[in-house]
Amino acid sequence: MTTHWAKKTAIVTGAASGIGAATAKLLARQGMNVVLADIQAQPLAQCLQQCLDEGLSVDACLTDVSDADSVKALADFSENRFGDIHLSFNNAGVAMHGVPMEKMDLKDWQWVIDVNIKSVVHAIAHILPRLRQHGEVAHFINTASIGGLQVNPNWLTGAYSMTKYAVVAMSEGLRNELTDTPVNVSVLCPGAVASDFGSASSRPSRLGGPTQRPEQVFLAQALSTAGVTPDYVAQRIWAALQNDEFFIFTDSAMQSVIEQRHQQILQGLARADAFQVQT
Numbered sequence: 001m002t003t004h005w006a007k008k009t010a011i012v013t014g015a016a017s018g019i020g021a022a023t024a025k026l027l028a029r030q031g032m033n034v035v036l037a038d039i040q041a042q043p044l045a046q047c048l049q050q051c052l053d054e055g056l057s058v059d060a061c062l063t064d065v066s067d068a069d070s071v072k073a074l075a076d077f078s079e080n081r082f083g084d085i086h087l088s089f090n091n092a093g094v095a096m097h098g099v100p101m102e103k104m105d106l107k108d109w110q111w112v113i114d115v116n117i118k119s120v121v122h123a124i125a126h127i128l129p130r131l132r133q134h135g136e137v138a139h140f141i142n143t144a145s146i147g148g149l150q151v152n153p154n155w156l157t158g159a160y161s162m163t164k165y166a167v168v169a170m171s172e173g174l175r176n177e178l179t180d181t182p183v184n185v186s187v188l189c190p191g192a193v194a195s196d197f198g199s200a201s202s203r204p205s206r207l208g209g210p211t212q213r214p215e216q217v218f219l220a221q222a223l224s225t226a227g228v229t230p231d232y233v234a235q236r237i238w239a240a241l242q243n244d245e246f247f248i249f250t251d252s253a254m255q256s257v258i259e260q261r262h263q264q265i266l267q268g269l270a271r272a273d274a275f276q277v278q279t
């Protein structure tokens with residue numbers, strides 16, 4: 001492994017399942033101390049036990065990334081447990097696919113915004129300063145989605161993509177703001193990944209609790225057949241970390257849709273120029 005990560009400490013949110021669990025295990029197998037953070041206590045405890053059974057240097061912290069105080073407590077816990085923090089993988093997120101936006105319950109808007117956007121805001125407020133304070137090389141990785149660069153024309157992803165566009169924008173802003181610091185920034189934009197992502201098992205009771213709607217079942221089934229494995233994504237992240245990639249993609253399946261979107265933007269800009277010439 002690249003020596004500067006050995007014995008360093010990573011925080012991974014959404015670590016009880018899918019991409020987070022696979023990446024937390026990979027980082028720990030590479031010799032890092034890893035704090036596993038998730039809102040779901042039982043799967044988190046299971047993941048922790050699996051890591052401990054392997055002899056990995058890990059601990060777990062029950063965390064709600066939509067709550068600023070909880071993220072601060074996670075940062076405190078991590079520093080107290082393992083010392084300086086060098087890597088923050090801000091990965092916890094929830095799906096909101098298959099529902100037209102005008103039919104969405106306001107509680108679902110709140111849920112997807114609170115988890116997918118505010119999680120990164122809270123990590124910027126409470127974890128990023130700890131990555132900066134020791135002055136050594138560190139990495140701040142946000143999980144967006146390929147849905148952070150286009151709105152899938154077939155999957156009704158307007159609300160989900162809105163949150164992931166925000167994650168991409170925050171990541172681009174941070175990359176600019178941290179250029180002259182030892183803190184590198186990346187944004188993970190996975191395509192389909194076979195995980196537990198379709199289920200809404202983490203929806204908190206204050207927002208209606210876990211649900212099992214038909215569109216969630218459909219998404220879960222589609223991802224289980226079409227998606228790459230979380231382990232594949234973890235390997236992809238590890239390779240990208242060595243190369244200091246900013247955009248981390250897992251496949252190029254949506255390339256033509258992204259190109260079409262960019263074409264539309266370029267055409268709109270050209271029309272603006274043409275309009276100015278006429279006036």
Ligand SMILES: NC(=O)c1ccc[n+]([C@@H]2O[C@H](COP(=O)([O-])OP(=O)(O)OC[C@H]3O[C@@H](n4cnc5c(N)ncnc54)[C@H](O)[C@@H]3O)[C@@H](O)[C@H]2O)c1
Nearest residue numbers: 014017018019039064065092093145192193195196197202
């Ligand atoms: N699976 C995909 O196809 C896919 C594609 C693109 C992007 N993503 C993104 O990847 C990330 C990980 O998703 P995954 O596929 O591993 O899904 P997953 O459902 O398997 O894992 C997500 C984890 O986040 C946790 N979580 C949810 N709300 C939380 C909260 N408030 N606080 C702390 N933890 C919370 C869940 O308990 C779960 O363990 C998400 O940000 C998701 O948007 C996934």
